[in-house]
Amino acid sequence: MSIANIAVERLNKAFGQRTVLEDIAFEIRAGEMVALIGPSGSGKSTLLRHLVGLTIANRQTGGRVTVMQHDIQCDGRLIRRSRAERCRTGYIFQQFNLVGRLSVMTNVLIGRLGSMPRWRALLGRFSEEERSQARHALARVGLGELAGQRANTLSGGQMQRVAIARALVQDADIIYADEPIASLDPRSAREVMDILKRINAEDGRTVLVTLHQVEYARRYCLRTIALKQGRLYHDGPTAELTDARLQALYDNADLDEMHDASAPNDSPVALGAAG
Numbered sequence: 001m002s003i004a005n006i007a008v009e010r011l012n013k014a015f016g017q018r019t020v021l022e023d024i025a026f027e028i029r030a031g032e033m034v035a036l037i038g039p040s041g042s043g044k045s046t047l048l049r050h051l052v053g054l055t056i057a058n059r060q061t062g063g064r065v066t067v068m069q070h071d072i073q074c075d076g077r078l079i080r081r082s083r084a085e086r087c088r089t090g091y092i093f094q095q096f097n098l099v100g101r102l103s104v105m106t107n108v109l110i111g112r113l114g115s116m117p118r119w120r121a122l123l124g125r126f127s128e129e130e131r132s133q134a135r136h137a138l139a140r141v142g143l144g145e146l147a148g149q150r151a152n153t154l155s156g157g158q159m160q161r162v163a164i165a166r167a168l169v170q171d172a173d174i175i176y177a178d179e180p181i182a183s184l185d186p187r188s189a190r191e192v193m194d195i196l197k198r199i200n201a202e203d204g205r206t207v208l209v210t211l212h213q214v215e216y217a218r219r220y221c222l223r224t225i226a227l228k229q230g231r232l233y234h235d236g237p238t239a240e241l242t243d244a245r246l247q248a249l250y251d252n253a254d255l256d257e258m259h260d261a262s263a264p265n266d267s268p269v270a271l272g273a274a275g
Helices: 044-051 082-086 104-115 118-123 128-140 156-169 186-203 214-220 243-249 268-274
Strands: 006-015 018-028 033-037 064-067 070-074 089-092 174-178 206-210 223-228 231-237
Touching: 006 044, 018 044, 018 223, 018 231, 033 044, 033 186, 033 214, 044 064, 044 174, 044 206, 089 156, 104 128, 104 156, 128 156, 156 186, 174 186, 186 206, 186 214, 231 243
Parallel strands: 033 206, 033 223, 089 174, 174 206
Antiparallel strands: 006 018, 006 064, 064 070, 223 231
């Protein structure tokens, strides 16, 4: 698998008079699993959307986003070849982004569309090799037996695991996960985070995951980037995010949720990662 790298330089974004991101700068090395945290409205999802070119920074003062040594955008201009680079990144949404009426298998195969000849993509002609890759991806997320089932019959946790399988079939070097466990029950949340951690450890894929509950960042990610009011508040070892630092980050709000009982205290994969 090719080298994955994310570099952000002085990224600035405003919607009208409201500044959403201000002078954001960081770099993520290939193979890291990094948590992105911060209060609601701190700019986490907006930042993630900049990394894949779904949102464009300010004109002239917007900064630069580079992924795998190729510019995605620079000073408010989307680079022409960025579409090709986006094919090498998987994006997992909070609300799964599946086509409910289609089968689980077809939803996973959709991950191949960006790398197929246009005529095959339009006709939905998937090769046996591509179908084999999809079956393998579903087996990795524990859903091999549900390949023929309609996506809208699945639970939320199962839908999110299908979305992860779709990113695997896409052969994404980088996986962006935007609040992937926000709408899941505690057990499903742990399962999804275990899978993301396992993919990171076994495949060496770079994973950047936005999280609402800080305990998941503490358990699964050695490094955390934190935003506050659109500015970089913390970038470094997760272990350095003490309760006092977190209280300042969240302005003494959301602390009960931060230490919610649903946080993963008994996940063997998580505990191994935390050590």
